[in-house]
Amino acid sequence: MNIRRALAASSPVMMVAAIGLSAAPAEQQSVVTAASSFPEAGAYATQGRSNVISDDGEVQVSWIASQVFPWEGGIPTRWQVNVIYNNTSDHVVYLTCQGWDTGKIRENIFRQGTSIGYVKAEHDLCSDHPEWNANLSPNHRIIMSWAVFHNVPRIGDRVSLQWEDYGTSQALDPFGH
Numbered sequence: 467m468n469i470r471r472a473l474a475a476s477s478p479v480m481m482v483a484a485i486g487l488s489a490a491p492a493e494q495q496s497v498v499t500a501a502s503s504f505p506e507a508g509a510y511a512t513q514g515r516s517n518v519i520s521d522d523g524e525v526q527v528s529w530i531a532s533q534v535f536p537w538e539g540g541i542p543t544r545w546q547v548n549v550i551y552n553n554t555s556d557h558v559v560y561l562t563c564q565g566w567d568t569g570k571i572r573e574n575i576f577r578q579g580t581s582i583g584y585v586k587a588e589h590d591l592c593s594d595h596p597e598w599n600a601n602l603s604p605n606h607r608i609i610m611s612w613a614v615f616h617n618v619p620r621i622g623d624r625v626s627l628q629w630e631d632y633g634t635s636q637a638l639d640p641f642g643h
Contacts, residue, residue, distance in 0.1 A: 503620045505641040507536045513642040520632035524555040525602075529627045530609065532640040534618055542618040544588070547573070547627055547640070552607040559602040561610070563592035567630055571613045576624040576637050584628075587613035 510532045520527040531548040553559045571587035590613035592598065602608060619625050624637035 504537075504542050504618055505534050505621055507534050507542065509533045510641045513639045517635055517638060519549070519627060519629045519635045521554075524553070525559055526552040526554055527629060527632050528552070529629075529635050534641070544614055544616055545618045545640075546612050546614045548609055549611040549613075549627075549629060550607060550609045551602060551611065553602040553604055556604045558604065561598075561600045561602055563596050563598045566592040566596075568593040568613070570628065570630040572628040573615050573619070574626040574628060574634070574637070575619050576626070577620070577622070585615050585617050588616045589614055 512529050512531055517529045518526060519529060528550050529547055530550045533546045533548070534542050535544045535546070537543070551559075551561070568587055568590050571590055572584040573587075574584045575582050591611050600610070619640065621641060623639075625640050626634050626637040628634040
């Protein structure tokens with residue numbers, strides 16, 4: 467998503483695993499541990515410090531929500547972040563996916579205060595709809611971008627969201643725990 471005077475914008479299905487009656491105790495323990503380590507499937511408002519990714523005085527980009535998709539094989543495997551663009555100027559801002567680089571969308575994960583690495587987005591609005599364009603009216607706010615990651619941070623992890631070249635949010639709790 468690009469702002470040149472233009473800005474570019476940017477859900478997978480999963481199954482809940484059942485514990486079979488014949489499962490060995492160690493297998494049952496690993497499923498119970500996974501269930502207590504990861505967030506449940508569902509929508510979450512972003513929690514914690516500032517969720518602003520970028521604010522150039524004309525357009526503010528903020529991470530506002532997350533969604534964990536239904537679990538596959540006993541653990542969650544995908545989640546989505548939702549980003550809002552707020553035109554704070556007095557003129558129309560043109561939004562386009564042209565020139566957008568999905569490879570520059572990353573979740574940076576921190577566990578117990580230590581960075582454990584990052585994961586690039588699997589796909590986003592622009593990778594799925596590369597010809598997408600829109601106009602954002604003055605003083606107007608709209609949720610219009612999202613990205614899906616092929617991993618889910620654990621409960622208690624902090625995540626900072628790098629949104630292409632716009633910037634990176636503060637590390638915060640994406641699941642409100």
